[in-house]
Amino acid sequence: MTRRPKDIVDSKANKSVAAISLKQLAAHLELSPTTLSLVLNDAPSAISIPQETKDRIFLAAKELNYRPNYLARSLRVQRTHTLGVIVPELSDGYSAMVLNGVEAALSKEGFFYLTASHLHREDLLQKLTNVLVERQVEGIIAVDTPIRYAPNLPVVNVSGHQEIEGVTNVILNHQHAAELGIGHLFDLGHRSIAILKGQAFSSDTEVRFDTIVNAAEKRGIKIDRKLWSQLEGESPSPEVGYAATKTLLAGGGKFTALFAFNDVSAIGAIRALNDAGLRVPADVSVLGFDDIYGAAFHNPALTTIRQPLFEMGSLAAATILNRLNSSMESEFLPELSVEPTLVVRKSTAPAAL
Amino acid sequence: MTRRPKDIVDSKANKSVAAISLKQLAAHLELSPTTLSLVLNDAPSAISIPQETKDRIFLAAKELNYRPNYLARSLRVQRTHTLGVIVPELSDGYSAMVLNGVEAALSKEGFFYLTASHLHREDLLQKLTNVLVERQVEGIIAVDTPIRYAPNLPVVNVSGHQEIEGVTNVILNHQHAAELGIGHLFDLGHRSIAILKGQAFSSDTEVRFDTIVNAAEKRGIKIDRKLWSQLEGESPSPEVGYAATKTLLAGGGKFTALFAFNDVSAIGAIRALNDAGLRVPADVSVLGFDDIYGAAFHNPALTTIRQPLFEMGSLAAATILNRLNSSMESEFLPELSVEPTLVVRKSTAPAAL
DNA sequence: GCGAATTGATAAATCGTTTTAGTAAATCGT
DNA sequence: ACGATTTACTAAAACGATTTATCAATTCGC
Numbered sequence: 114m115t116r117r118p119k120d121i122v123d124s125k126a127n128k129s130v131a132a133i134s135l136k137q138l139a140a141h142l143e144l145s146p147t148t149l150s151l152v153l154n155d156a157p158s159a160i161s162i163p164q165e166t167k168d169r170i171f172l173a174a175k176e177l178n179y180r181p182n183y184l185a186r187s188l189r190v191q192r193t194h195t196l197g198v199i200v201p202e203l204s205d206g207y208s209a210m211v212l213n214g215v216e217a218a219l220s221k222e223g224f225f226y227l228t229a230s231h232l233h234r235e236d237l238l239q240k241l242t243n244v245l246v247e248r249q250v251e252g253i254i255a256v257d258t259p260i261r262y263a264p265n266l267p268v269v270n271v272s273g274h275q276e277i278e279g280v281t282n283v284i285l286n287h288q289h290a291a292e293l294g295i296g297h298l299f300d301l302g303h304r305s306i307a308i309l310k311g312q313a314f315s316s317d318t319e320v321r322f323d324t325i326v327n328a329a330e331k332r333g334i335k336i337d338r339k340l341w342s343q344l345e346g347e348s349p350s351p352e353v354g355y356a357a358t359k360t361l362l363a364g365g366g367k368f369t370a371l372f373a374f375n376d377v378s379a380i381g382a383i384r385a386l387n388d389a390g391l392r393v394p395a396d397v398s399v400l401g402f403d404d405i406y407g408a409a410f411h412n413p414a415l416t417t418i419r420q421p422l423f424e425m426g427s428l429a430a431a432t433i434l435n436r437l438n439s440s441m442e443s444e445f446l447p448e449l450s451v452e453p454t455l456v457v458r459k460s461t462a463p464a465a466l
Numbered sequence: 467m468t469r470r471p472k473d474i475v476d477s478k479a480n481k482s483v484a485a486i487s488l489k490q491l492a493a494h495l496e497l498s499p500t501t502l503s504l505v506l507n508d509a510p511s512a513i514s515i516p517q518e519t520k521d522r523i524f525l526a527a528k529e530l531n532y533r534p535n536y537l538a539r540s541l542r543v544q545r546t547h548t549l550g551v552i553v554p555e556l557s558d559g560y561s562a563m564v565l566n567g568v569e570a571a572l573s574k575e576g577f578f579y580l581t582a583s584h585l586h587r588e589d590l591l592q593k594l595t596n597v598l599v600e601r602q603v604e605g606i607i608a609v610d611t612p613i614r615y616a617p618n619l620p621v622v623n624v625s626g627h628q629e630i631e632g633v634t635n636v637i638l639n640h641q642h643a644a645e646l647g648i649g650h651l652f653d654l655g656h657r658s659i660a661i662l663k664g665q666a667f668s669s670d671t672e673v674r675f676d677t678i679v680n681a682a683e684k685r686g687i688k689i690d691r692k693l694w695s696q697l698e699g700e701s702p703s704p705e706v707g708y709a710a711t712k713t714l715l716a717g718g719g720k721f722t723a724l725f726a727f728n729d730v731s732a733i734g735a736i737r738a739l740n741d742a743g744l745r746v747p748a749d750v751s752v753l754g755f756d757d758i759y760g761a762a763f764h765n766p767a768l769t770t771i772r773q774p775l776f777e778m779g780s781l782a783a784a785t786i787l788n789r790l791n792s793s794m795e796s797e798f799l800p801e802l803s804v805e806p807t808l809v810v811r812k813s814t815a816p817a818a819l
Numbered sequence: 820g821c822g823a824a825t826t827g828a829t830a831a832a833t834c835g836t837t838t839t840a841g842t843a844a845a846t847c848g849t
Numbered sequence: 850a851c852g853a854t855t856t857a858c859t860a861a862a863a864c865g866a867t868t869t870a871t872c873a874a875t876t877c878g879c
Contacts, residue, residue, distance in 0.1 A: 131618065134835055145859045150837060158838095161856050183601045184541040185835030188864045193537070195580075203569065204759060209562040216556065216583060225601065227548075227578045230569055248536045248578065265484065351763045380763045406557060410704045410733045412765035487865060498829045503867060511868095514826050538865035541834045825876070831869090838863080847854070 133177050142173050149174075153181075187249070196226045196433060197245030200256045201233055201314075205349035205377075206405045207422065211256050211271055214426025222434055226250075231258065233314050233347055252433035254426075259316050267436040269429040274316050276447065283429050283449045287317075290418050290453040291324035294400055297416070297455055298370045299332050302464035303398060306334060307368035308341040309357050309378050318374070321402070325372055339366030344378055354381025362389050369397060369464045376401035376408045376417055383413075383460065394462035404456055414458035421451050486530050495526050502527075506534075540602070549579045549786060550598030553609045554586055554667075558702035558730075559758045560775065564609050564624055567779025575787055579603075584611065586667050586700055605786035607779075612669050620789040622782040627669050635801045636782050640670075643771050643806040644677035647725055647753055650769070650808055652685050655817035656723035656751060659687060661694040662710050662735060664727040671727070674755070678725055692719030697731055707734025715742050722750060722817045729754035729761045729770055736766075736813065747815035757809055767811035774804050 139146040144166075151159040152170045159167070173179075187193045198215060200208040212228070219226060227245060231238035242264060245253060252267035260270060263280045273282040298306055308325055311318035326336050342361040344353045354373060358381065361371075371386075373379035379401035383393045391397050393413060401408055401417035408415040428449060436445065492499040497519075504512040505523045512520070526532075540546045551568060553561040565581070572579060580598060584591035595617060598606060605620040613623060616633050626635040651659055661678055664671035679689050695714040697706045707726060711734065714724075724739075726732035732754035736746045744750050746766060754761055754770035761768040781802060789798065 135837095136835075146836080147838085147859055147861095148857085151858095154837080156838085161858080163857075166857080180596070180600045182541075182835050184537055184546065185864090186837075188535075188537040188541055188866090189835085189837045191864075203562050203566040206559065206562070206759065209556050209559070212581075213556040213583075216581065220582070225580045225582070228565070228569065228581060229573070229578070230566075243533070247533045350759075380760075383765070384763065406559065406703075407733075407760050410737065411763075412736075488867095489865075499866080500829055500831095500868085501827085504828095507867080509868085514828080516827075519827080535865050538834090539867075541836090542865080542867045544834070821879100823877080826874080827872105828874100829870100829872080831871100833868080834866090836864090839861090840859100841861095842859080843857090845854100845856070848852095849850100 132182070133179050135179070135181070138173060138177060138179050141177065142169060144170070193249045193251055194222075194224045195248070195250050196224060196430070197242075197248070197250040197253045198226045198228050198256065199238065199241060199245070199253065199258055199260075200228065200230055201258060202230045202349065203228070206407075207375075207403065208256050210406065210422035211426035211429075214423035214428075215254060215430045216426075217423070218427035218430035218434070224430075224434070226254075235261075251437055254429045254433065256426075257316055259314075267433045269432050270316075271425050271429050272316050274320060279445070281429075281432055281446055281449060283425050283432070283451065285317075285420050285425075286450050286452050287320045287324045288328075290402075290420075291321070291328040293453060293455040294372055294402075294418050295325060295328040295332065295334075297457070297461065298372065298398060298400060299334070301370075301398065301461060303370040304334060304464070305366075305368040305370070306336065306340070307361055307366060307371045308336060309354060309361075309371065309373045309382060310341055310343040311374040312344045312346070312353070314347070315374075321374065337366070339364045340368060344374055349377065351377050351381030351384065354378025355385045356381070358382040358385035362386075370400065370461070371397055372400045373402060375403045376405045376411075376415055377403075379415055379417070379460070380411055383411075394460050396465065398461035398464070400461055408456075409458065411460075413460045416458045416461040417456050419454045419456045421453075425451055485535070486532050488532070488534070491526060491530060491532050494530065495522060497523070546602045546604055547575075547577045548601070548603050549577060549783070550595075550601070550603040550606045551579045551581050551609065552591065552594060552598070552606065552611055552613075553581065553583055554611060555583045555702065556581070559760075560728075560756065561609050563759065563775035564779035564782075567776035567781070568607060568783045569779075570776070571780035571783035571787070577783075577787070579607075588614075604790055607782045607786065609779075610669055612667075620786045622785050624778050624782050625669050627673060629800065632798075634782075634785055634799055636778050636785070637801060637803055638670075638773050638778075639803050639805050640673045640677045641681075643755070643773075644674070644681040646806060646808040647755075647771050648678060648681040648685065648687075650810070650814065651723045651725065651751060651753060652687070654723075654751065654814060657687060657817070658719075658721040658723070659689065659693070660714055660719060660721035660724045661689060662707060662714075662724065662726045662731050663694055663696040665697045665699070665706070667700070668727075674727065690719070692717045693721060697727055702730065704730050704734030704737065707731025708738045709734075711735040711738035715739075723753065723814070724750055725753045726755060728756045729758045729764075729768055730756075732768055732770070732813070733764055736764075747813050749818060751814035751817070753814055761809075762811065764813075766813045769811045769814040770809050772807045772809050774806075778804055 135146045139149050149170055152167050229241040246264045254269050256271045263277050268280045270280055271283045310322045342357040344357050346353045371382055373382050379399050383399055386393055386397050393399050401415040404417045404419035408417050488499045492502050502523055505520050582594040599617045607622050609624045616630050621633045623633050624636045663675045682689055695710040697710050699706045724735055726735050732752050736752050739746055739750050746752050754768040757770045757772035761770050
C-alpha cells in the first residue's frame with residue numbers, strides 16, 4: 114500500500130529480483146499458502162474465495178514477482194512436462210530438422226525437452242536413457258537410433274525398425290519411396306542403376322536397400338554386386354559418399370544412374386563422378402534421399418526423395434503427448450507411417466544412349 | 467547362472483521395473499533413509515558406518531534398481547544441473563553446430579540443457595527466458611540472440627554485441643575476420659568488392675559490415691552505396707542471398723568479388739550470378755562466412771571465413787560451468803573472443819583484368 | 820572406574836509446492 | 850430459531866530426497 118516498497122520492487126524487476134516463495138508471499142498477505150495456491154491455480158474450490166481477496170493475491174503475486182518453483186510443483190504433482198530426445202549427434206542436419214518439429218509440437222503444450230547424443234555408442238545410449246528416466250522425463254523420442262530396451266515410459270522411435278513392446282515407430286513409407294525413386298529413374302530411361310547403401314549403424318539402411326532392389330527387380334532391373342557399394346565411417350560428411358562412389362567406379366560396374374543413400378552421400382557421389390570425368394546429370398543421373406536443407410541449392414540442385422522430417426518430429430512429439438494425456442491404453446499404435454515425395458531438380462536427366 | 471532366472475531378470479530389466487523410493491529401500495533393509503542417503507552419497511559422516519552395512523546397502527540398491535528421484539534431490543540441494551539454451555531457430559545449421567559444442571562441454575559434467583526457439587519474436591524471447599528461469603535452470607546460453615534483460619543467473623551470449631551487466635559475450639574477432647577476408651580478395655587482385663550485409667535482426671550484422679568496410683578502406687577500396695545490399699527476410703535459406711544479389715546486379719555497380727554475409731547467402735549469390743551469366747570464380751569471386759557444414763561440398767566449394775562454432779558453444783558452456791563452480795565473483799569476464807580462419811577453396815580466384 | 824571419544828545409527832526439519840480434510844462464522848430454508 | 854449450507858479460509862500431510870541434530874551403546878585414555 115505504501116509507495117516505498119513498490120518502487121523498490123520495480124527497480125529490481127529488470128534484474129528479476131531473487132525469487133520469492135509461496136510461503137513468503139502468503140506471509141506478506143497474511144493468508145495461508147493454501148489459499149494462494151488455490152487461487153493462483155484457479156482450483157475448483159476457489160469459488161468460495163471472494164473476488165476482492167483474489168485480486169489482492171494476483172496483485173501481490175505480480176508485484177513481488179512470484180514464480181512458482183517448478184521443481185517443487187513437479188515433485189508434488191508427479192509431472193515434469195519434459196521429454197527426452199536421443200539423437201546420434203546434432204551436427205548432421207537430419208536430427209536438427211526432426212528436433213525442430215519436436216519443438217514446434219511441444220512448445221504449444223508447454224513441454225520442453227532434454228537432448229542427448231549417443232555418438233553411435235551402445236553403452237552411452239543405454240546410460241543416457243537411464244539418466245533421462247532418472248530426470249523424470251515423461252517420455253522419450255529416439256531419432257534414428259536402434260534402441261534395445263525401452264524404459265517404462267511412452268517411447269517413440271523416429272525411423273525405428275525393431276519391433277519393441279511399447280515403442281511406436283514413426284517411419285517413412287519405404288516401399289513408396291523406392292517406387293518413386295526407381296520409377297523416376299526408369300521413366301527417364303535408366304536401366305543400369307547403381308546404389309549407395311547406408312552405413313551399417315543407420316536404422317534405415319536395410320529396408321531402404323531392400324525396397325529399392327525390389328522396386329528395380331519389379332521392372333526387370335537387376336542390381337548385381339558390382340552395382341552397389343556401402344557407406345563406411347561415422348562422419349556425417351559427403352566424404353563417405355565420395356569414397357563409396359570411388360570404389361563403385363573402381364569395381365567396373367556400368368551404370369547411368371546412381372541412387373544414393375541420402376543427400377549428403379549424393380553430394381559426395383557427384384564429386385567423385387566429376388573427378389572421374391563424368392558429368393551429372395549428362396552422363397550419370399544422381400538421386401538423393403531426405404531433401405536436407407541445402408539440397409535445393411547444391412550445384413546441380415539435387416533431385417531427391419523428400420522425407421518430411423519436421424513432420425516426423427512433430428508427429429513423434431504429438432504421439433507421446435497424446436499417450437500421456439489419454440488415460441486409455443488403447444491409444445497405442447506400434448507404427449505410424451509418413452509419405453515421401455519425389456522432388457525433381459537438376460541432378461537427374463534422361464539416360465544417354 | 468541358470469538360464470531361466472536370468473531371462474526373467476533380464477525381461478524385467480527391459481521394462482525397467484517401477485522406480486523404488488529411498489524410503490522403500492530403507493524399509494526393505496530395516497534401516498533409516500538417513501543411513502542410506504549418507505552411504506549412497508558417500509557423505510563424510512558415513513565413515514562410522516561399517517563396511518558390511520555399506521555393502522548391504524549398495525547391493526540392495528542395485529538389486530532393487532534404486533534410482534534417486536532427481537526432482538526431490540534438486541529441490542533439496544537447490545541445483546538442477548541444467549542450463550537453458552535459447553536460439554532463433556534450430557534448422558539453420560548455425561545453431562545446431564553451437565549446440566553440439568554446448569552439449570559436448572555439458573555432458574562431461576553431467577549437465578543437460580533445455581532448448582527453446584524464439585523465432586525472432588521479442589515477446590517470445592522474454593517469455594521463454596522467464597519460463598527457463600522458473601524451470602530452475604542454473605544458467606542460460608543465448609545464441610545469436612539480442613537479449614535485453616538478463617535474469618539473475620550466469621548468462622553467456624554467443625555472438626552477442628550488447629554490453630549487459632552480468633552477461634558474457636562470446637564473440638568472433640571480427641576485425642581479424644574482416645582482415646582475412648578482404649586481405650585474401652585484395653591479394654587476388656580484387657579492387658571492386660561488393661558486400662552482402664546481414665539481416666537487421668542478426669546480432670553480427672553491423673560489426674561485420676563495419677569491420678569489412680574498414681578493412682577495405684585501409685587498402686584504398688571504397689564501398690559505395692551501389693556496392694552493397696542487405697539481406698531481407700527471415701528464411702534461413704539461400705533465397706535471401708539470391709534476392710539481395712539480384713538487386714545488387716540490378717543496381718549497376720561493378721565488382722569482381724562479393725563478400726557475402728554468410729555461407730548460406732553466398733550460395734544464393736552464386737546462383738544469382740550464374741543466372742546473370744557470370745561464372746564463379748572466373749568472372750566474380752565469392753567469399754562466404756561461417757564454414758557451415760556443406761560449404762566444402764558446394765559446387766564450387768566455398769572459400770569462406772570459418773567461425774569455430776563448435777568451440778564457441780563449448781566455450782560458452784564451460785564459462786557458465788566455471789562461474790557456477792567457482793564461488794569467486796572474480797571469474798566473470800564480459801567478453802571472450804575466438805579467432806576466425808580463412809579457408810580457401812574454389813569460389814575465389816585472381817581478379818580478371 | 821569414570822569421563823571422553825568413537826561407533827552405528829536415527830528423528831525431524833527442510834526444499835516449495837499441491838491437496839485433503841477440516842473449521843469457524845455467516846446465511847439460508849422453513 | 851435451529852439444523853443445513855455456504856462462505857472464507859487453514860493445518861497438516863504429502864512428494865522424495867538431503868542434512869542437522871541427537872542418541873544409545875561401546876571403547877578408550879589414564
